[in-house]
Amino acid sequence: MIKNVITAFDKVSQKHPNKFAYDYLGEQHTYHELRVNADRLAAHLLSLNLPKHAPIMVYGGQTFEMVVAFLAAVKAGHAYxxxxxxxxxxxLKMIQEVAQPPLVIAVRPLPVALTDIQVIDQDDLMALTEQELTAPLPSEQYVSDDDNFYIIFTSGTTGKPKGVQISARNLESFVNWQLADFYFPKHANVLAQAPYSFDLSVMGLYPTLVTGGTLKVLPREITDNFKALFATLPTMDLNIWISTPSLIEICLLVADFDSEHYPDLVTFLFCGEELSHKTAATLKKRFPKSRLYNTYGPTETTVAVTGVEITPALLERYDRLPIGYVKSDTQIWVDGAAAVGQQGEIIISGPSVSKGYLNLPEKTAAVFQQKSGWPSYASGDIGFFNDAGLLFYRGRMDFQIKFNGYRIELEELNFFLKQQKIVDQGAIVPRYNQGHKVTQLVALVVPAAGDPEDQQALTAAIKANLAKDIMPYMMPQRFVYRSELPLSANGKVDIKALIQEVNASD
Structure with missing residues (x-):
């Protein structure tokens, strides 16, 4: 059992110094490099005398230096x-406003100037990680117990993102469960595809580093280019696959994505969105001897809290797959359900549940409480248990959705859409397929200038404005122009009516 993720990593790096910890498309770095670079940067962070436990922002992509910065921060006693x-x-500015970090480590150049904050840029980072340590790094400084380990910002309902605080104890609970309940062999080659701002990345990052494995990075520029993706995958020698179902569905389009061509790919772990029966059945047919796991968990509960192996028997029994059994140190109950099989809100309590949102006490109080000594989180997800103790997911209570594995607040998108002067009324709603999965974001817009003569130009203008405020994965794929939108009883655009309309049978 892992008692401290950082010291467990230190032990692995000392035992296997020459083993590769990180492989970015062939650019490889050893455990020794990772530990020494992190220790050197951590020593510098300690010399800055930053406010105790103040979080450090780390800006960049999926490079080795990002992980160096993460480990340096927690070794110096700060969440990243x-x-x-x-x-x-x-x-970027809103995250700074909410979190108030005293320092940003800019692994890649910042696209905008941030005021009242120290910056360690790329050149600084290179110089600092080349300096020799004058004394051993004191392990008593490491983040531990209820100290924040990392803070991931999710969508917010008013345009302002929320920072989910994950402590060292939260992370240890998750890592120990994953290593105990899933087939995660030591020294494995593990797919690292999710960006670090998406908590699915944690499912691979720390379980790999405490078991002496190698993180095999598949960056966004590869996954966005199918030709490059299908050329790269066979070269990665993967043992463990971690992704959303959306990525595997793309890979299954290629006939040679199977056990014959990937004989060492023994474990598939999915989280972030609903795994369809069709996708699981196809994958199980292609990889009959591999283990396939479906998992579930909000960011607020540290990646995942339920899991189940998808077997032929389970596929035969259920048309819509369960999201798993509850991890042993956690309690989940369905609020409002008086009996097995009844639906209600999924409430989660246990040692991997976050203490709440950073510097947002009102939003924290709205969904977090204490239960039997542990925090509990009201997920807003609808689900039910069956008589076998399996949990099933049945959608959201609010307007939060999952699209390509990313959690998106529709209210956040609509907030920014409605801020535009060229938009009189507007709403962005999801379109679902028969497997209850979001396949498209549709923007329904009443232009401020009336019926547009050039819809293509108007769409381009709206997209350009949205791009200033939202992530690329939030951008609507389809724009529909109307003279008016339906209103609810309180005079607001009726989102539910629009969702029903967009998803009505053609």
Missing amino acids: IPVDDHSSNDR
């Missing part, structure tokens, strides 16, 4: 805030 380099300038 991963911010993806595809983030908009406004999002």
Whole structure:
């Protein structure tokens, strides 16, 4: 059992110093490099005398230096805030406004000037990680117990993102469960595809580093280019696959994505969105001897809290797959359900549940409480248990959705859409397929200038404005122009009516 993720990593790096910890498309770095570079940067962070436990923002992509910065921060006693380099300038500023970090480590150049904050840029980072340590790094400084380990910012309902605080104890609970309940062999080659601002990345990052494995990075520029993706995958020698179902569905389009061509790919772990029966059945047919797991969990509960192996028997029994059994140190109950099989809100309590949102006490109080000594989180997800103790997911209570594995607040998108002067009324709603999965974001817009003569130009203008405020994965794929939109009883655009309309049978 892992008692401290950082010291467990230190032990692995000392035992296997020459083993590769990180492989970015052939650019490889050893455990020794990772530990020494992190220790050197951590020593510098300690010399800055930053406010105790103040979080450090880390800006960049999926490079080795990002992980160096993460480990350096927690070794110096500070949580890190991963911010993806595809983030908009406004999002970067809003994260700074909420978190108030005293320092940002800019692994890649910042796209906008941030005021009242120290910056360690690329040149500084290179110089600092080349300096020799004058004394051993004191392990008593490491983040531990209820100290924040990382803070991931999710969508917010009013345009302002929320920072989910994950402590060292939260992370240890998750890592120990994953290593105990899933087939995660030591020294494995593990797919690292999710950006670090997406908590699915944690499912691979720390379980790999405490078991002496190698993180095999598949960056966004590869996954966005199918030709490059299908050329790269066979070269990665993967043992463990971690992704959303959306990525595997793309890979299954290729006939040679099977056990014959990937004989060492023994474990598939899915989280972030609903795994369809069709996708699981196809994958199980292609990889009959591999283990396939479906998992579930909000960011607020540290990646995942339920899991189940998808077997032929389970596929035969259920048309819509369960999201799993509850991890042993956690309690989940369905609020409002008086009996097995009844639906209600999924409430989660246990040692991997966050203490709440950073510097947002009112939003924290709205969904977090204490239960039997542990925090509990009201997920807003609808689900039910069957008589076998399996949990099933049945949608959202609010307007939060999952699209390509990313959690998106419709209210956040609509907030920014309605801020535009060229939009009189507007709403962005999801379109679902028969497997209850979001396949498209549709923007329904009443232009401020009336019926547009050039819809293509108007769409381009709206997209350009949205791009200043939202992440690329939030951008609507389809724009529909109307003279008016339906209103609810309180005079607001009726989102539910529009969702029903967009998803009505053609």
